[in-house]
Amino acid sequence: MKVATELHFGRAAEQLGISQPPLSQQIRLLEQELGVQLFERSSRKVRLTVAGRLFLDEAQATLAQADHAIRITRRAAGGEIGELTIGLAASALFVPLVSHAISAFRSSHPDVHLVFTELSMPAQRERVAAGSLDIGFVRSGNIPFLPSTVMAEHLVTDRMFVAMNKKHRLAAEDGPIAVSALAGEPLIHYPYEREGFMDDLHRLFSNAGIRPALALESTEMSTLLGLVAAGLGISVLPGSLLRLEVDTLCYREIGDDDALSSMWLLRRGALTNPAACAFMDLLGLT
Template sequence: MELRHLRYFVAVAEELHFGRAAERLGISQPPLSQQIQALEEELGARLLERTNRRVALTEVGRLFLDEARQVLAQSDKAVQLARRAQRGELGELKIGFTSSAPFTSTIPRSIFAFRQAYPAVHLDLLEMSSRQVAEALLEERVQVGVIRPLALPDGLEKIELFREPLVVVLRADHPLATGSEAGILVAALAEEPFVFFPRSFGTGLYDQLLDLARQAGFTPRIAQEAGEAMTIIGLVAAGLGVSVLPASFRRMRVDGVVYRELLDPEATTAVWLVRRRREHSPQAQAFIELVTREAIS
């Protein structure tokens, strides 16, 4: 028995006329009659009473009609679910993101837009360092990553969403905060203690700070380490040193702290969207396309 046999039977049962049922199904009447007879033979029961003047359901036919309709409805539902899942409209999407991502306008706006466009997709958002995101992608624990630049392992590919300047985080009463509204060169920080992420934390910003300092002729002295940007800003406010963060953190208004843009040409950072090269998840593809559009707009 095939689904088409059920559809043929339901059409005849609803029309109670082989000619109209055949027209509704888009087939000729003789094959329809043959298929109904084959169905009855397979079931070992008569479903329809036929005379020259009328077609009527038998008691078995009435019972079978209810079940056939349910089977066809469930089949149609399964087809629609499969098609929606293929379009990325259903299922689950696991996204690893670095802690600085929510402070950019693009990422929160993209997540909101995705939830509006795909309400049936469950988003599992996992905060971790950029290096941990890359590892999670390779281990297939997440499908998409949002990170700061770092050396990517083989098997991963990136899309640069946007770039932004780096800023120095200073206490408001720090001597460098005065008269530097237009910006500061990295060289001006040579004698300053730094509050920064530990190297083991796996953020690309650590290596970038080292590179910028070396180009300016010094090695930064890390006086205090912290794993969260908000903690770093708070420790700067406490007078433990200065720091360097992406400009999007200027949205964090902390009493006693000011931000000054770094003027060095290389003092910029980016936000990358990262995925496995052979990632075929429809949900991931839908998210990537949406975020890319949001970044361009």
């Protein structure tokens, strides 16, 4: 490369820190190996042949590609590029710790492709264990039941609130409300399996000695709140969802001591995706 760019064996040898004869010998050996003449030599100057010029162009492109491959590999190892798959409970993005971490990760790792999927706890547990999901956010009052290959990291604990239309009889008062006051009220709920938040809900009502009057279910949080706002029933929600403000809705905290629900992060015991490790750093879970 140096001889091709300098077109002078002496200067090229000097820049390479070797004497001229070994350099000339290396060029001759290369020409013999290729079976072509790369340089036209005379007592006055050195010129590239047509084959030499093409060889130089291809060699420079190959070296540039090799440098690019090295940079890409190092960035991938540092979690700067690649893909990060994240499972979400319905309320996960309304937890400030989670939303702030996602925003910070997008700013610091703009070349990582983020894939979000809303999934129930059983589905997240299965996919994290199988490796098709890097991390998952699930809601449960207690530590989730998990296989030995999956770990749960506690993030935050929320109080539970009851959402109702502002004209509902229970909206006339302020302050905490006992879950026993919800007996017989038609309950609009998210249709997750009886695990995670639904398990928290049944436990809460059972401890109060009543059964929830499950009335309607909705797969969309906006629809659920719309049904409550329309007066078709009440809903019990984690406090993080109070950020979803609707003019005709009223929220009251449930005062029972066990009216709690936590957000957990699920991950495999040994993370292999550097991007997932970088995301965990932002959550302070390293």
